[in-house]
Amino acid sequence: MSVHFTVDGHVARVTIDRPDRMNAVDAATAAELECIWREIERNPSIRCAVLTGAGDRAFSAGADLKSNSGKSGLDYWADLDPNGFGGIALRQSLNVPVIARVNGLALGGGMEMVLGCDIVIAADHARFGLPEAKVGRLPLDGGMVALQRLIPRNIANGLMMTGRMMDAAMAFAYGLVNAVVPPDRLDAEVDAWVADILACAPLSVKAIKQTVRGTAHLTAQEARAHKSEALIAALVSEDSAEGVAAFREKRAPVWQGK
DSSP states (O other): OOEEEEEETTEEEEEEOOGGGTTOBOHHHHHHHHHHHHHHHHOTTOOEEEEEESSSSEEEOOBOTTTTTTOOHHHHHHTOOTTOGGGTTTOOSOOSOEEEEEOSEEETHHHHHHHTSSEEEEETTOEEEOOGGGGTOOOTTTHHHHHHHHSOHHHHHHHHHHOOEEEHHHHHHTTSOSEEEOGGGHHHHHHHHHHHHHTSOHHHHHHHHHHHHHSTTSOHHHHHHOOOHHHHHHHTSHHHHHHHHHHHTTSOOOOOOO
8 A cells, every 4th residue: 555544533644655756646546545535525524634745755756757657748638637636636525624744845746735735734844846847747737727826926937937946934935834843843733733623613614615615716705605515504503503602601612513
């Protein structure tokens, strides 16, 4: 198995385990990741997911070019995963928040997977980049369409058109990363964000993610008027009443997810 997947205490942890290949994703790894995302979607007990790479050198170096050496750029484009690189870069069907635990280099498809996450926590030695143009390819699996929506256009252009890397501090400055910490604080920082997510009503979190992901192309007025199933479910839920009651009674809420 090239991906480790565990679920404990409502939290799914997904680790690409190919440190000898800088956690690059080959066809078998991509297939494993897709199965995992589908399992998370099917499991109502999961309320948060953490995606990372094994070791401390790389989150993921992207596509394993050695395993795809016989595939032309046009062939690769024709076979694109509609969910983006690693099944996560452009995925719309996953309604639990995904935290990227960036423990090192996030390049090419690795950065595209980061772009598909909702919260990004990076070690201070992490680096981000979309170097595809340096090898005559393109960031087709989410990079070209997602990066410019998350950071200023010219900064995105500069990264993609030169293949330069962005350090963690710069990524934080442009709002791509939520927190930057020393490597020995990375797990504690991720766990703190996980705890804060779990302290919130799960249906509220689901509705927020679905609204943010599903209305980015709309005007603010159109987005506010959008009535998704997750939004309505959160508004009429027992948890909605429980949250208010707990606040009034000065106690911690007990979420039921219904």
